[in-house]
Amino acid sequence: MPYDSEKDQLLKKWQSEETGLVVSINRYADGDPKVQIGPRILKKKDGSERTPVKAGRLSMEDLMWLYDIIDEVRNEMENLVQPQ
Secondary structure: OOHHHEEEEEEEEOOOOOOEEEEEEEEOOOOOEEEEEEEOOOEEOOEEEEEEEEEOOHHHHHHHHHHHHHHHHHHHHHHHHOOO
């Protein structure tokens, strides 16, 4: 079965203002929600967003930002995913 972008759902998104790293919770069709780390969306000099790029390796700034939001991400996932 081919990928259908209509079935891809973005449920929640966080973006680091400092590094552009994006963390999101996504679901495809009726599947379970999953956490995605990346892409990285950087800003141009004029303030507009550049084309998203792979997250790549995480810097200390990325890691500290992820540490700061991880409880919120976990809480969102707990609300979306039923325990098995």
